Amino acid sequence: MPKFTINGVEIEAKEGQTVLKAALEHGIYIPHLCYHPYLKVAGNCRMCLVEIEKMPKLQIACATEAREGMVVLTMSEKVIKARKAVLEFLLINHPLDCPVCDQCGECKLQDYCFQYGQETSRFQEEKRSYPKIAVGDNIVRDMNRCIHCTRCIRFLRDVAGQEEFTLYERGGKTQVGPYRENSLQTPFSLNLADVCPVGALTSRHFRFQARSWLMQKVRTLCAACSRGCNVYAWISKGKVLRLTPAVNESVNMSWMCDFGHRSIQPSNDGQPGLIPLSGGRQVELTESLGEVASKLSHYIHAGDGSRVGVIASTCLTNEDLYMLRKLAREVLGTSLIAWIPGTQDEAPFGPLDEPLDTWFVRKDKTPNARGAQNILGSTEHAESVESVLQAAEQGELKALLVFGEDLAARYDAGRIKQIVPKLDLFLVVDARMTRSGQWAHVFIPDAVWLEKDATFTNEVGRVQRLRPVVDRELPIRAAFGTIQEIVKLVGVNWYFASPAEVMEEIAVKVPGYQEISYPLLDETGLLVEMK
Amino acid sequence: MTERVLTARFQTPDSHRLSTYQADGGYQAAKKALSMKPGEIIDLVKASGLRGRGGAGFPAGLKWSFVPKDSDKPKYLCINADEGEPGTFKDRYLMELDPHAVIEGAMIAAYAFCANHAYIYVRGEFKLPMMRLEAALEEAREANLIGRNILGSGYDLEMWVHPGAGAYVCGEETALIESNEGHRGMPRLKPPFPAVVGLFGGPTVVNNVETLAYVPHIVNRGAEWFGSLGPEKNGGTKLYGVSGHVKKPGLYELPMGTPLNEIVFGVCGGMRNDRKLKAVIPGGSSTPVLTADEIKVNMDFDSLAKAGSMLGSGAVIVMDEGTCMVRVAMRLAKFYDHESCGQCTPCREGVPWIRKILVRIETGRGCRQDPKLLLELCDNIQGNTVCPLGDACAMPIRALVTKFRDEFDAHIEKKQCPIGGFQNPWPSIKIQACKVS
Numbered sequence: 001m002p003k004f005t006i007n008g009v010e011i012e013a014k015e016g017q018t019v020l021k022a023a024l025e026h027g028i029y030i031p032h033l034c035y036h037p038y039l040k041v042a043g044n045c046r047m048c049l050v051e052i053e054k055m056p057k058l059q060i061a062c063a064t065e066a067r068e069g070m071v072v073l074t075m076s077e078k079v080i081k082a083r084k085a086v087l088e089f090l091l092i093n094h095p096l097d098c099p100v101c102d103q104c105g106e107c108k109l110q111d112y113c114f115q116y117g118q119e120t121s122r123f124q125e126e127k128r129s130y131p132k133i134a135v136g137d138n139i140v141r142d143m144n145r146c147i148h149c150t151r152c153i154r155f156l157r158d159v160a161g162q163e164e165f166t167l168y169e170r171g172g173k174t175q176v177g178p179y180r181e182n183s184l185q186t187p188f189s190l191n192l193a194d195v196c197p198v199g200a201l202t203s204r205h206f207r208f209q210a211r212s213w214l215m216q217k218v219r220t221l222c223a224a225c226s227r228g229c230n231v232y233a234w235i236s237k238g239k240v241l242r243l244t245p246a247v248n249e250s251v252n253m254s255w256m257c258d259f260g261h262r263s264i265q266p267s268n269d270g271q272p273g274l275i276p277l278s279g280g281r282q283v284e285l286t287e288s289l290g291e292v293a294s295k296l297s298h299y300i301h302a303g304d305g306s307r308v309g310v311i312a313s314t315c316l317t318n319e320d321l322y323m324l325r326k327l328a329r330e331v332l333g334t335s336l337i338a339w340i341p342g343t344q345d346e347a348p349f350g351p352l353d354e355p356l357d358t359w360f361v362r363k364d365k366t367p368n369a370r371g372a373q374n375i376l377g378s379t380e381h382a383e384s385v386e387s388v389l390q391a392a393e394q395g396e397l398k399a400l401l402v403f404g405e406d407l408a409a410r411y412d413a414g415r416i417k418q419i420v421p422k423l424d425l426f427l428v429v430d431a432r433m434t435r436s437g438q439w440a441h442v443f444i445p446d447a448v449w450l451e452k453d454a455t456f457t458n459e460v461g462r463v464q465r466l467r468p469v470v471d472r473e474l475p476i477r478a479a480f481g482t483i484q485e486i487v488k489l490v491g492v493n494w495y496f497a498s499p500a501e502v503m504e505e506i507a508v509k510v511p512g513y514q515e516i517s518y519p520l521l522d523e524t525g526l527l528v529e530m531k
Numbered sequence: 532m533t534e535r536v537l538t539a540r541f542q543t544p545d546s547h548r549l550s551t552y553q554a555d556g557g558y559q560a561a562k563k564a565l566s567m568k569p570g571e572i573i574d575l576v577k578a579s580g581l582r583g584r585g586g587a588g589f590p591a592g593l594k595w596s597f598v599p600k601d602s603d604k605p606k607y608l609c610i611n612a613d614e615g616e617p618g619t620f621k622d623r624y625l626m627e628l629d630p631h632a633v634i635e636g637a638m639i640a641a642y643a644f645c646a647n648h649a650y651i652y653v654r655g656e657f658k659l660p661m662m663r664l665e666a667a668l669e670e671a672r673e674a675n676l677i678g679r680n681i682l683g684s685g686y687d688l689e690m691w692v693h694p695g696a697g698a699y700v701c702g703e704e705t706a707l708i709e710s711n712e713g714h715r716g717m718p719r720l721k722p723p724f725p726a727v728v729g730l731f732g733g734p735t736v737v738n739n740v741e742t743l744a745y746v747p748h749i750v751n752r753g754a755e756w757f758g759s760l761g762p763e764k765n766g767g768t769k770l771y772g773v774s775g776h777v778k779k780p781g782l783y784e785l786p787m788g789t790p791l792n793e794i795v796f797g798v799c800g801g802m803r804n805d806r807k808l809k810a811v812i813p814g815g816s817s818t819p820v821l822t823a824d825e826i827k828v829n830m831d832f833d834s835l836a837k838a839g840s841m842l843g844s845g846a847v848i849v850m851d852e853g854t855c856m857v858r859v860a861m862r863l864a865k866f867y868d869h870e871s872c873g874q875c876t877p878c879r880e881g882v883p884w885i886r887k888i889l890v891r892i893e894t895g896r897g898c899r900q901d902p903k904l905l906l907e908l909c910d911n912i913q914g915n916t917v918c919p920l921g922d923a924c925a926m927p928i929r930a931l932v933t934k935f936r937d938e939f940d941a942h943i944e945k946k947q948c949p950i951g952g953f954q955n956p957w958p959s960i961k962i963q964a965c966k967v968s
Binding site: 041042043044045046047049056057058060063081082085086088089090092093122123124125147148166167169170171172173174 | 698715717720868869870871872873874875876877878879880881882883884887888891898904910911914915916917
C-alpha cells in the first residue's frame, strides 16, 4: 500500500492505483474530463496534469501510478497554468452556446471554466464548425461542442462491445462519430449522452425538455427488466423526463440500456385519470374497496375462502407480493395463489426486441420474478396458474383476484372471457387499463413503479430500494395498501404503517430475507441469503 | 576526408544486391554475432556508445537492455523507417542503396535481445526503398540469412516490411507500434514503455534505420573503433542531409561533431549565389533554429543541446538572407497542424491556432500582442502533450519568434511581409519561393 503526499497531505493508495483515483477517494479533487471511473484510461484531455516532485514534466494524474513517497502538487503555479492553458485550448473552438445547450448545468467543461478558466478569449480566428447530425434514433451529435475525450468511443468499444464510433480526420479537424453515417446498432446508445462530459452527444428524447438545475433527481430502480439497474429519475413539474444510470458496482456499474432509458414513457402519458371501476361504472375508491371487502368477507363467513384464486404479476414489489400471500394464506385460507413468470414476449411497457445482450439486458422484462419466487414459492408456477384458471373454468372458484397482470393478453382472451361470467368476483388491480381490466367486476388502479416506495429482488437475489418519484395526487395507492385496506374492511387489522414495516415482517417470514431491512439497504442493496 | 562507413557502398553498382553486399564482407558481422551470446552484443553496443539516430539520441544498447529477459510474450523489433521529418532524407538512401546493411543490423539487434519477429515500418511514400527491402529480404531468406535456423545457429528470425500510410506522427515509436498493429496511428501513453508492453503487447524495441545500419560495423570493428570516430559520447559518423540555399545540397556522411559552419561553407560549398546566411535549422524541422552567429557549433548531440538546439535527425536546412522567417514559421506550423494526430488537447487545438496566427502575421493582419501570444502558446503546448509532436512544433516556433522577433514586429507594423511575395489568404495556402525581388 504505497503512501504518498498530495498537497502536503499524506494518503495511502491501493496497490496499483493511479494518483487521480487515490486522490478522488480521499476527497482531493483533481479536474478531469476524459477519465471515467468505468472506462479505460485514455489520458488525452490533459486536464488532470499535476506536478510530481523529481519529474521534469507535469504528469497526468489519471495514468500515473501512485508510488511510495511520491510528492504530488495539484494546485501549484505550474499546474494551474497548465490547467488554464488546456481549458483555453478546449474553448477556442467551442461554440460557448451554454444558454441553449442541454448539458448546461451538468457540463464539466462549464464547471471547470468557471472555476479555473479565464474570462476573456485571446482567440481571434474563425472557429471550426460542423452541422449537427442525428446518430441513430436516440443521439444527436454536435461536433462543435466536442472536446475529443473519446469517452464515447471507449464506451462503445470496451463496454458495449460494439465498436461503432471512431475518430476520423486528423489534428484540429478530428471528428468523433460513427463509421457509417446515422447508424448506431448498439442497444446502449443513450449511455453516450450520459458519458459525454459536454453537450456533444445528447439524447434526442430529452433534448430541450428541461434545464438540469430545475429538475429534481431521485435515486430509484429501473423496472424494465430483471437486472434491476440503479437509476436517477429526473422530475420536472411532476413528470419524469429522463432516467440516467446511478452507480452500483454490483449491478450496473454506471450503465443502463436504451430500453431502460426509455421505459419512462408510460408513466408520463399513461392514463393519468385511471379511476376505479365497478361493473364498468366509475366509482369512488372506497366504494370499490368496500365492494371487494364485502364479497370477500361473505366468502370467509360461508367457508368459501379457499374458493378464491389469486394471480400475481412479477411486476409487483416484494411488499405487494407479501401482502397478497398474507391475504391468501391468513385471511382467505386459499392455496390457489399463483404468479406468472416474467414475461418474455410481453413487456410491462410495450413490445420488445430479441434479448439484446447477455452482458446486460435480461430476457425477463419484469423486475421482480426472483422476489415472487422467494415470497410465493417456486412451485411449478405455470401449472399453478393453469390450475387456478381450470378451477375457475370448472366453476369451482367464487372469485379471482388478479394483480398487475393482463390475463387477456397472456392467455387465450376468449378463454378468459368465458371464465368471467362463472365468477362471482373478478378483481383486477393494475397500473394500466387492460382488456381484462375492462371485463373485471371491480377494477382498482395500482400505483406505477415510479410512485411506489418498495423493494424489488433482482435476478441474482439483490434486494434494492424503489423510491417514490412522482405523486399523482389521485386516489391511487400501491397494491399493498389496497390489500391492507380491503383486509381492514373485512375486519382484520394488520397495522402496517409503511412498506418498511412490511419488510420487517418479510424478514421474519420469508427465508433468506432475515438480514434485510430498509435502513440497511442503502444505495447498493443487499443480497438475499440463499441456502 | 574521413572514412565513409554507412555510405561506403553507395557508389558501387548494384549495391542493393546480396552478392555485392557479400562480396564486400556482408553478413560476416551476423555470423560473428550469432556465435556470440546475446548479452555480449548488448554489452558491445553499450560500450560503443551508439546513440539512436532517429532524433532523441538515446543509447541503443541501453534500450535493448530494457527488454525483460524472462518475458513469456514474444518480443519484437520494429525498424523505424518512417522518415517523415521535413528536411530529412538519409534512411531512404540506406534502404535504397544498402538494404542488406539494414537487414543485417536489424538481425543482430533482434538476436541481441532475443526477438524472433521484426517489422520494418517504411514510410508509405517510399516506394523504391520498400521494393528494395522486399527484394533484399527475399534474397536473404533464400540464403538462410532470415528465417528458420539462420546459418545453422538455431536462431529464428522473420522480418516483414510494413508500409505506413502517410503520417508523420507514426515516426513516434508508440504511434508506429499502433499503426503497425493496424490501428489509427496515435501515440500511446507512456509508461508502460514499448520495451515492456509494445507491439501486440510484447516487449518491443524501436530503432532507427541508420542506428541499425551501424550495428554490423560495430560488431566487425569493435566498440573502440566506433568511439574514435567522433567526440566523447558521440561516437561514429553521422549522415547529414543538407538542404536549402547552399551550393551543393545533399547527403553527407561526416564524423559526429563536424562544425556546422564547416558543413555549410566547406562541404556544401557555401551559400548559393553567395548570399548572406541568415539561419540554419540543424536537425530537422522540429529543432530550434540557429542564427548565422550561432553556427560555429559542433554537430553532435551534446554540443547542439548545449547550444539550445538538437541534432535530431541531422537534417540541416540552410536559409539565406532572402528568407522570410515568419513564413518559415508559418510553413512549419502548417506541417505540424496537418500532422497532429488530434488525440490530446494542447496539440490538437494549440498547433492550428499557432498556424492561424502566423498566417495572419504573414498576410499583414497581425496584432502587436501576437508574438507574445505565440510564445505563450508554445509554453502551453510544450511538455503537456501525450507525445513529442507538440514539443516538435513549439520548440522551433519559439526559437523563431525569439531569435527573429524584429522580423515579426516588422510584419505587424508594416501590415505586410517586408520581403513580399505572399498574398494568398487563409485557407488556400500555396507557399511560393520567398526571395527578395
